[in-house]
Amino acid sequence: MKTLMKGNEALSEAAIRSGATLYFGYPITPQNEVAEYMSRRLPTIPGGAYIQAETEVAAINMVYGAVSAGRRALTTSSSPGISLMAEGISYLAGAELPAVVINIMRGGPGLGNINPEQADYFQAVKGGGHGSYRLIVLAPSSVQEMADLTVLAFTLADRYRNPVMVVADGNLGQMMEPVELAERYPDDVDRSTWALTGAKGRPGHTITSIYLEADEMEAYIHKLYAKYDEAERAEVRYEEYLTGDAEAVLVAYGIVSRVARSAVDELRALGIKAGMVRPVTLWPFPKAILQQLADRARFYLVCEMSMGQMVEDVLLALNGRRPVHFYGRSGGNVPTPAEIVAEVRKRV
Amino acid sequence: MQKVFERPKSLNDKAFHYCPGCGHGIVHRMLAEAIDELGLQERTIVISPVGCSVFAYWYFATDNVQAAHGRAPAVGTGLKRANPDSIVISYQGDGDLASSGTAEIIHAAARGENFTVIFINNAIYGMTGGQMAPTTLVGQASATSPYGRDPKFAGYPLHVCEMLATIKAPRYIERTSLNNVANLTRTKRAVKKALDLQQKGEGFTFVEVLAMCPTNWGVDPCEAVDWMEASLMPEYPLGVFRDARPGEVK
Numbered sequence: 001m002k003t004l005m006k007g008n009e010a011l012s013e014a015a016i017r018s019g020a021t022l023y024f025g026y027p028i029t030p031q032n033e034v035a036e037y038m039s040r041r042l043p044t045i046p047g048g049a050y051i052q053a054e055t056e057v058a059a060i061n062m063v064y065g066a067v068s069a070g071r072r073a074l075t076t077s078s079s080p081g082i083s084l085m086a087e088g089i090s091y092l093a094g095a096e097l098p099a100v101v102i103n104i105m106r107g108g109p110g111l112g113n114i115n116p117e118q119a120d121y122f123q124a125v126k127g128g129g130h131g132s133y134r135l136i137v138l139a140p141s142s143v144q145e146m147a148d149l150t151v152l153a154f155t156l157a158d159r160y161r162n163p164v165m166v167v168a169d170g171n172l173g174q175m176m177e178p179v180e181l182a183e184r185y186p187d188d189v190d191r192s193t194w195a196l197t198g199a200k201g202r203p204g205h206t207i208t209s210i211y212l213e214a215d216e217m218e219a220y221i222h223k224l225y226a227k228y229d230e231a232e233r234a235e236v237r238y239e240e241y242l243t244g245d246a247e248a249v250l251v252a253y254g255i256v257s258r259v260a261r262s263a264v265d266e267l268r269a270l271g272i273k274a275g276m277v278r279p280v281t282l283w284p285f286p287k288a289i290l291q292q293l294a295d296r297a298r299f300y301l302v303c304e305m306s307m308g309q310m311v312e313d314v315l316l317a318l319n320g321r322r323p324v325h326f327y328g329r330s331g332g333n334v335p336t337p338a339e340i341v342a343e344v345r346k347r348v
Numbered sequence: 349m350q351k352v353f354e355r356p357k358s359l360n361d362k363a364f365h366y367c368p369g370c371g372h373g374i375v376h377r378m379l380a381e382a383i384d385e386l387g388l389q390e391r392t393i394v395i396s397p398v399g400c401s402v403f404a405y406w407y408f409a410t411d412n413v414q415a416a417h418g419r420a421p422a423v424g425t426g427l428k429r430a431n432p433d434s435i436v437i438s439y440q441g442d443g444d445l446a447s448s449g450t451a452e453i454i455h456a457a458a459r460g461e462n463f464t465v466i467f468i469n470n471a472i473y474g475m476t477g478g479q480m481a482p483t484t485l486v487g488q489a490s491a492t493s494p495y496g497r498d499p500k501f502a503g504y505p506l507h508v509c510e511m512l513a514t515i516k517a518p519r520y521i522e523r524t525s526l527n528n529v530a531n532l533t534r535t536k537r538a539v540k541k542a543l544d545l546q547q548k549g550e551g552f553t554f555v556e557v558l559a560m561c562p563t564n565w566g567v568d569p570c571e572a573v574d575w576m577e578a579s580l581m582p583e584y585p586l587g588v589f590r591d592a593r594p595g596e597v598k
Contacts (some may be wrong), residue, residue: 005571026472056450058419058425060423061426061452063426063524064415065422066415066426071430088416095413095414176401196412196413197411198390198392198393199392204409207413207414208412209414317596
């Protein structure tokens with residue numbers, strides 16, 4: 001049965017039904033519905049806990065503790081709060097802990113505003129915190145996907161013992177759409193080889209990210225990167241729309257992909273062979289499909305609610321084979337289909 | 349032959365990496381003894397901080413987790429909320445707890461989190477090489493206060509027990525010292541009491557231990573004890589700052 005839900009509520013309920021009944025967060029717009037929803041629901045669930053942390057710094061470290069104990073846990077925030085979590089995210093990756101972090105992106109830099117933007121792409125995909133690590137980054141484009149990709153985030157976090165970030169924007173967090181949720185999403189992961197449950201009948205477990213010797217540290221980093229290589233092989237996800245004969249390939253994710261889809265329809269009506277690739281995993285990035293489409297595509301147009309961040313990954317993927325153009329809006333402005341159509345028509 | 353003194357079960361058979369005369373090894377042993385005496389080894393999770401005791405997890409034969417600088421009380425909150433039956437011990441130094449982690453310690457105390465914090469105060473940053481700490485005394489020379497801590501520029505030492513005692517939730521707060529046998533005995537008793545209160549679910553327990561750092565104080569281990577008695581202890585009075593349930597605070 002479908003229920004009408006806000007994106008922020010859908011991800012919350014999906015997390016709970018994935019067994020993530022521990023939530024740690026700090027108020028920030030436009031993601032407050034998550035904390036409010038969790039503070040209502042979690043105290044009614046056995047073993048559940050909602051903690052309003054003193055800062056986002058504390059929230060991510062509470063997640064670090066909770067997942068160390070072998071439980072599923074999450075935190076959510078919006079751009080400035082995610083900056084504060086960068087240290088903790090690096091520690092989670094360094095200690096190989098499965099955690100889910102959700103960023104309902106807003107305008108920046110600095111305090112910016114509470115309008116939707118996609119300007120935290122670099123932060124999510126290229127690092128954000130210190131050191132040699134990767135996040136798996138998922139980008140929903142509907143309220144249904146806010147739920148579905150939250151469920152997937154927990155699965156992937158466990159599969160790779162690595163933090164997974166879901167990046168959405170203020171629009172997706174706030175808007176309402178019908179959502180279908182399963183009663184429960186199974187969690188049958190065996191964490192007994194590493195979780196901190198007390199050294200009963202076994203030697204103590206240790207969770208740490210410090211390796212003093214250069215060779216030891218290097219070997220550990222190589223171990224992490226072997227996981228990332230595997231994720232690049234196995235976890236790339238994307239959606240194609242009318243790309244079969246596309247000469248103009250739009251690339252957009254999240255809410256912008258919905259605008260781009262409308263633009264593709266309008267361009268087709270004008271007789272222009274347009275198509276779209278929507279990355280669902282921002283990391284690992286869907287490079288191969290972009291390369292394949294270059295056989296027919298004459299150019300690519302990357303559309304984002306930023307001054308151009310994902311466009312750099314498209315440029316890297318194509319490595320000069322075809323021209324890559326960019327169209328972006330900022331400050332909370334969402335590009336319109338007409339603007340994107342005009343950008344394409346300039347070039348055909 | 350009868351064995352009258354042995355290594356606690358909760359302490360691994362591994363030589364401490366600490367400097368001669370350092371307080372950490374003493375407190376590690378006391379903590380392990382208290383864990384053993386209360387029968388908590390199989391439920392205990394020790395949180396190692398950032399600082400000289402970053403490798404505390406080498407020594408405790410329990411489950412262990414290393415936390416980011418200052419964040420141990422937040423990590424402890426997550427651990428304890430995830431598994432309320434576990435015994436969580438956050439072991440932190442003064443740079444970690446009283447500087448980088450002031451928000452975390454105050455709010456863990458304010459929430460009355462049911463875990464134990466052992467706070468080692470030696471008035472200096474040890475691992476990074478003897479820089480000024482929030483607990484460094486006025487006039488005390490350090491690597492970053494070479495002319496002595498000047499309150500005009502660097503303010504005054506932070507008194508953590510006194511600060512936490514202004515909060516309603518904490519169950520037990522005591523400051524002890526490692527300067528003589530009587531105070532060692534008091535320290536051991538305080539550590540054990542804190543763990544016992546935790547296992548009874550009584551709430552937040554906090555033991556501050558004034559400890560020696562001969563290396564970074566620039567003195568030998570015997571002189572370190574003298575300096576602690578002459579300078580550190582007058583600034584940080586020993587005693588129980590709280591021993592009551594929240595509703596019963598006098």
